[in-house]
Structure formats: C-alpha cells, structure tokens
Amino acid sequence: MEGRSLLKDMKKTFLFHAIAAHFSNGLIPVAVLYLLLTIATGSVYFEHTVEHLLVIVLMAVPVSFFSGIHDWKTKYRAAKAPIFRNKIRLSGVLFLLCIAVVAIRISIPDVMNREGIEHWLYLVLLLSMLPVVTLLGHYGGKLSAQSRQTGKPS
Secondary structure, eight states, X not given: OHHHHHHHHHHHHOOHHHHHXXXXXXXXXXXXXXXXHHHHHOOHHHHHHHHHHHHHHHHHHHHHHHHHHHHHHHHSTTOOOHHHHHHHHHHHHHHHHHHHXXXXXXXXXXXXXXXXXXXXXXXHHHHHHHHHHHHHHHHHHHHHHHHHHHTSOO
C-alpha cells in the first residue's frame, strides 16, 4: 500500500516543466565545460561530446518551452507580467542560438580545428547560451520562491 500513496503523491506534485527546464538548462553548462576541455586538450572526444549534448538540448528546449507555456496559461492564467515575457523571449533566444550552434557544428564538422570566422562564431554562440540559461533559471527561481511565499502561483 505504501507504493500507491507514493505514486499518488508523485502525481500530485510532479512538475513536468521544472524537470524539462532543468534537464536542458543543466546540459548547457556541461557542454561549455566540455568545450573548455576541448580547447585545453585538443581532444576530439570532448568536442564530440559537446556536439551530442547540444543536439540533446536542441530536442529538449521545445519540450521545456511548451510545458512552460502550458504552466503559464494554467497556473498563472497567462499573466502579462514582465517576468513571463522575459522567460518567453529568452527561451526563443536559447532555441535560436542552439539551432545556429548545431547547424554550424553539423555543416562544418572540423569547426574547432579552423581559424576562420566560423570557428569564432561557433565559440561565441555556444558561450552566449550560458548567460541565457542563467537568466532563465534566475527568473524561474523567482517565480518558484514567490509561489512558496504566497502558498500558490501568483
């Protein structure tokens, strides 16, 4: 019987958007770490890991975005507060950056071994994803803290 109450509790408290957001937002710092390891060591294995992580993020960001939109509409009644506009815009920026980085990496497999503009563009775009996910997490944390203080979504 213990298992049934655990499942009921999990069903009541399961936050799909939080899981989806933490998943994709957690992989980007790891991708940046592996990018730095690639730069430091020149290892193609680290660089391949960056590519794989970014492809996973590219698939996960839409899940996070649409689950966030669903929560915004249901829990917050599509409130027009700046925090929601910021999160929606930042999610769009993150998705575009991810598309660009993956497109560069797939179309130029040896981008890390080049010295041209495409190499630097790849690095700058990938590194620029880090502050975007940091801000997304910051705003999500503010919403979460506000919900805990009031006992319900704002």
